[in-house]
Amino acid sequence: MKREVFYPPVGIAHVTNKLSDLILYKYNGQKKIIINTSAQPNSSPHLGTITTLMTAFALASKIRDDLKVETEVQFDELENSPAETIEYNGEIYYKDQRHSFIEQETKEQVNMQRFKEILEKLSVSANVPYSIRSYNEFQNNRYVRRAIINIINDKEYFKELLFPSASDLHIRTICPVCGLGKKTIKKLEEKHNQNEMTLKGFCPTHGLYEINITEENQEYVDINTQFRDLTKGVAMLEEDKANNTLTIMLDGGDWSGVWAQRMHTEGLVRLGFTEFPIRFFAPVILDWSGAKFSKSLYLKNEAYKDINRAFINYDNFIECYSDKGIDTLWKEVKSWIDEPKKFFRNYSVDYFQEIMGENNHE
Numbered sequence: 044m045k046r047e048v049f050y051p052p053v054g055i056a057h058v059t060n061k062l063s064d065l066i067l068y069k070y071n072g073q074k075k076i077i078i079n080t081s082a083q084p085n086s087s088p089h090l091g092t093i094t095t096l097m098t099a100f101a102l103a104s105k106i107r108d109d110l111k112v113e114t115e116v117q118f119d120e121l122e123n124s125p126a127e128t129i130e131y132n133g134e135i136y137y138k139d140q141r142h143s144f145i146e147q148e149t150k151e152q153v154n155m156q157r158f159k160e161i162l163e164k165l166s167v168s169a170n171v172p173y174s175i176r177s178y179n180e181f182q183n184n185r186y187v188r189r190a191i192i193n194i195i196n197d198k199e200y201f202k203e204l205l206f207p208s209a210s211d212l213h214i215r216t217i218c219p220v221c222g223l224g225k226k227t228i229k230k231l232e233e234k235h236n237q238n239e240m241t242l243k244g245f246c247p248t249h250g251l252y253e254i255n256i257t258e259e260n261q262e263y264v265d266i267n268t269q270f271r272d273l274t275k276g277v278a279m280l281e282e283d284k285a286n287n288t289l290t291i292m293l294d295g296g297d298w299s300g301v302w303a304q305r306m307h308t309e310g311l312v313r314l315g316f317t318e319f320p321i322r323f324f325a326p327v328i329l330d331w332s333g334a335k336f337s338k339s340l341y342l343k344n345e346a347y348k349d350i351n352r353a354f355i356n357y358d359n360f361i362e363c364y365s366d367k368g369i370d371t372l373w374k375e376v377k378s379w380i381d382e383p384k385k386f387f388r389n390y391s392v393d394y395f396q397e398i399m400g401e402n403n404h405e
């Protein structure tokens with residue numbers, strides 16, 4: 044028997060009739076509304092990643108219909124995430140998804156195949172176009188590079204704001220020959236002035252190297268999550284102004300709250316901004332105890348032995364439920380977008396078991 048689902052009137056859902064009402068205060072006829080979301084292509088996506096991608100497309104489709112405006116999903120691919128670590132002389136080094144291989148292919152290529160397949164399907168279902176921006180393209184963005192230089196020029200403040208418990212800012216570079224980077228940063232070795240920053244690095248195979256970052260050049264710089272969240276906001280605001288677009292950030296609900304206010308909004312204030320991007324957060328998929336259903340936990344510890352294997356990754360999901368299962372999931376996520384009370388809340392793995400239950404072909 045189906046259990047009853049409750050939707051208590053809480054927070055913003057209590058005062059909002061439809062999600063697009065939350066956009067009106069910043070929408071003044073811009074030519075396009077872009078929904079930006081991101082993921083690390085470090086494995087076949089699990090249920091939570093799939094529902095967040097679906098949320099982006101469902102939102103883009105709903106906003107297009109409600110406001111009669113062109114919309115698009117922009118997917119930020121985070122191929123700079125570590126794919127393997129190597130120890131050398133007591134220090135931990137890493138290679139990212141682009142420099143780590145499975146036979147002849149990079150892990151980025153292997154895992155992005157699944158992401159592209161999902162993006163393609165959703166684009167058709169929602170009738171919304173999408174674009175993919177790699178991290179490599181992102182770090183080349185002049186507004187991102189300008190923001191990194193501005194942050195390093197205000198180092199003491201940003202160290203406390205963005206790295207409350209770390210000894211220094213986390214900006215990295217990787218060996219220009221083989222892509223190996225140092226994982227732990229105790230003391231950032233850099234020189235900077237108002238217009239540029241030079242980072243020093245060491246590769247066990249290729250020796251010492253230096254990279255120079257200016258607003259205009261393209262030497263590779265790797266920044267961690269806090270930095271990326273903040274500089275993405277900067278680039279978004281600047282590009283929206285230049286292109287007459289309105290970009291909305293859509294992330295999983297675990298990035299809301301203290302993170303969003305402190306790392307993002309307070310960071311933007313310090314960088315001189317008085318306007319901020321609209322941010323929406325997709326419902327989080329929770330395990331039985333109320334914790335986020337986590338891909339990294341699964342990959343590291345073989346957690347979730349009791350959870351439906353279809354929820355662990357996309358390949359299993361398709362094997363188990365086929366494309367019909369994707370349709371069921373899509374219908375569910377679309378229903379969240381139709382009613383704020385269904386959007387501003389989280390859902391458990393049990394709940395998904397119930398809605399997928401009838402389609403289980405195992």
Ligand SMILES: [Zn+2]
Pocket residue numbers: 218219220221222223246247248249250
């Ligand atoms: Zn090297």
